[in-house]
Every structure is written in structure tokens, then in C-alpha cells.
Amino acid sequence: MSTTFNRDPNYWDTLALNELFETTNSYQNFNIIKCLSSYNAALSIVDTDEMWDKYFITMIKILSDAGITEFHKINLIKESIHCAHKKNKLKPNHYIHLIYNSKGSLTLDILDWAFEAYPNDSLILEVNIKFKLSERDELIAYELFKENANKCSSTLWLIIIEYFSNKPQIWHIFNMAFGDKSVCSDNVKPKVANEYLLWLSKNKSLNDARNAYLLLNTNNSCDASLCKTMVTLETGQQIIDVSKIRQHFTLACMQFGKTDIHLWMERIYFELKYGSLQLASTTYHQALTTLNNEESGQFAEIMKAYSTLNTICNP
Structure with missing residues (x-):
């Protein structure tokens, strides 16, 4: 029976937790020492x-409960974490949980260990x-981003863009995404493209945004949402240039018109508001013939649900 228990992780976990929550010890850190000792025995x-x-779940629990001034408690956990790090027992998710539950200088240490253990892990990199940004170490954060931009998710790209939007680095960031030597992955570019147009329109000119929209469509660096951004x-x-907006819709429909029902709906609504009933009807019939068979059928059913709109497009 003893041998069976000795191989059961639940047995050791219960034993260690009992040591941690033992109420007879007046010195709380002694509980932590005994708890860690039980886990070390278990892991052997x-x-x-x-x-x-x-083991790590308990470490995270102790860390999250520790006050920033409880140096001895933090040092006990730090020593255990570093030992596990040296043995290569920490997984990326362990490091991330430890980072978010640690405090002060220990967080910096865990970040360094995590990056040392998993230099190519995108989640570790992003954390x-x-x-670094939250601590206002923006130059270090920026250099890290530049060195690893090709591995960064769209979420991190957008965080970087928002943070540096009014700083000198922003132009270089957009150049990293859409320049001749782009380091932005193809699946990320469409998410970043919308922010690029908004930034150009605000900080350069509408014509710069128009030219970028044309180039992004030509280079297949966007999705249909970019058209909506440009129309907005x-x-x-x-002074609204209706002819320019129609050009934007035409370009988008050439790329995404076979599958994107909502793009056609937006184009019809635009013609109803800024064009004419005739042009709305023409757009409707163009959608029916351009969309793939399945999407065309879905589009027709959606239009039927809007009786007034359906009557306008089918006079």
C-alpha cells in the first residue's frame, strides 16, 4: 500500500498542502519550508x-498570496522556481502564470529565466x-519587438502601434509591416492594415490613406474590413467623394466579392444613402452573379428578410 501511495501525485500533493496549511506552527514560513520539502521528496x-x-500550482498560490514586503517567503519560492528552471522543468505556461502572480524584482528574474529557456516562444516574448511597456522600459520593449516582429501576433502588433502612435518610432513600425523589407507575417498584416490607414489619414492625409489602400489591395495585404475602414x-x-468610394468598393469586390456577403450589403447600403435606387439595384444583381453559388443563395435569402430593401433591388 505504501508503495502505491508513494507513486501517487495526489498523495504527495495532499501531504505538501497539509504542511502548508498546518495551524500549529507560529512561524508561517516554516510551513512553506516543510511544504517545499514534501514536494522535493515527491519529485525525487x-x-x-x-x-x-x-508543485507549480502551489508555488503560484503562495506567490499570489505573498505581500511585496514578505522577502523571506518570496526568496523561498524564488529559490524553488530557479531550481526548477535549472532542471528545465518549467513549461511556457508555468513561466507566464508565475510572472503574472509574482511581484517586484522576482518578476524580472522570472522574465529573464523564461526568455532564457524559451527564446523563440511567442507567448513568452509577448509577455x-x-x-516592459507597462514598466515604461519602452526602448527595451521596442528593441525586443524589432528583433522578433516576425513572430509577434496581431494583438501585440496592435499594442505596439497604440503605444507608439504619437512617438517617432511609429513610422518605422508601419514600415516593418508594409515596407519593401516587411517582417510582418501575412496573417497579421490585415489586422495592422486598418490601423495604418487610420494613422495615415490622421497624421498625413486622406490621399496618403487612399494610396496605401490601393497598394495594400494590390499586395494582398488586407481583408474586406479594410474597405469598410476606407469608406468610414x-x-x-x-465633402464626400462618392466616385472615390465606389472605386474602393470595386477594388474590394474584385478581391473578396466571391465570398463576402457583408461587403455587398455594405455597398448596397452605400448606394441607397449616397447614390440612387437604380445603382443599389444594379449592385444587388452584380452581387448575385459574382458571389459563389452557396454565398449567392445565402445573400438572396438575407435580402428577402428585408422586404423593403428587397423591393428596392427587385423593382
Whole structure:
């Protein structure tokens, strides 16, 4: 029976937790020492992922409960974490949970260990950059981003763009995304493209945004949402250039018109508001013939649900 228990991670986890929450000890850190000792004994016998996971869950719990001034408690956990790091037992998710639950200088240490252990892990990288930004270490964050931009998610790109939107680095960031030597992955570019147009319109000119829209469509660096962004910029002007907006729709429909029902709906609504009933009807019939068979059928059913709109497009 003893042998069975000795191989059971739940047995050791319960034993260690009992030591942690023992109420007879007046010195709380003694509980932590005994708890860690139990886990170390367990790991010498049951060196499995399950056992390590239980160990780290408890470490995270102790860390999250520790006050920033409880130096001895933090140092006890730091020593245990560093030992696990040296043994290569920490997974990326362990590091991330430890980072978010640690405090003060320990957070910096765990960030360094995480990056040392997993220099190519995108989640570790992003947590590192976000932390640097939150601590106003923007130059370090920026250099980290530049060195690893090709591995960064669209979420991190957008965070970087928002943070540096009014700083000198922003133009270089957009150049990294859409310049001749782009380091932005193809699946990220469409998400970044919308912010690029908005920034150009605000900080350069509407014509710069128009030219970028044309180039992004030509280079297949966008999705249909970019058309909506461009139309929003155009219709926000004091004088609305309807012909330019139609060009934007035409370009988008050439690329996405076979599958994107909502793009055609937006084009019809635009013609109803800024064009004519005839042009709305023409756009409707163009959509029916351009969309793939399945999407065309779905589009027709959607239009039927809007009886007034359907009557306008089918006089």
C-alpha cells in the first residue's frame, strides 16, 4: 500500500498542502519550508509532468498570496522556481502564470529565466514586451519587438502601434509591416492594415490613406474590413467623394466579392444613402452573379428578410 501511495501525485500533493496549511506552527514560513520539502521528496520519487504541475500550482498560490514586503517567503519560492528552471522543468505556461502572480524584482528574474529557456516562444516574448511597456522600459520593449516582429501576433502588433502612435518610432513600425523589407507575417498584416490607414489619414492625409489602400489591395495585404475602414474615412469628410468610394468598393469586390456577403450589403447600403435606387439595384444583381453559388443563395435569402430593401433591388 505504501508503495502505491508513494507513486501517487495526489498523495504527495495532499501531504505538501497539509504542511502548508498546518495551524500549529507560529512561524508561517516554516510551513512553506516543510511544504517545499514534501514536494522535493515527491519529485525525487515521482518525477512526472503531473507532479511538477501540482508543485507549480502551489508555488503560484503562495506567490499570489505573498505581500511585496514578505522577502523571506518570496526568496523561498524564488529559490524553488530557479531550481526548477535549472532542471528545465518549467513549461511556457508555468513561466507566464508565475510572472503574472509574482511581484517586484522576482518578476524580472522570472522574465529573464523564461526568455532564457524559451527564446523563440511567442507567448513568452509577448509577455516580456508587454511587461516592459507597462514598466515604461519602452526602448527595451521596442528593441525586443524589432528583433522578433516576425513572430509577434496581431494583438501585440496592435499594442505596439497604440503605444507608439504619437512617438517617432511609429513610422518605422508601419514600415516593418508594409515596407519593401516587411517582417510582418501575412496573417497579421490585415489586422495592422486598418490601423495604418487610420494613422495615415490622421497624421498625413486622406490621399496618403487612399494610396496605401490601393497598394495594400494590390499586395494582398488586407481583408474586406479594410474597405469598410476606407469608406468610414471617406464618409467622415466634409465633402464626400462618392466616385472615390465606389472605386474602393470595386477594388474590394474584385478581391473578396466571391465570398463576402457583408461587403455587398455594405455597398448596397452605400448606394441607397449616397447614390440612387437604380445603382443599389444594379449592385444587388452584380452581387448575385459574382458571389459563389452557396454565398449567392445565402445573400438572396438575407435580402428577402428585408422586404423593403428587397423591393428596392427587385423593382
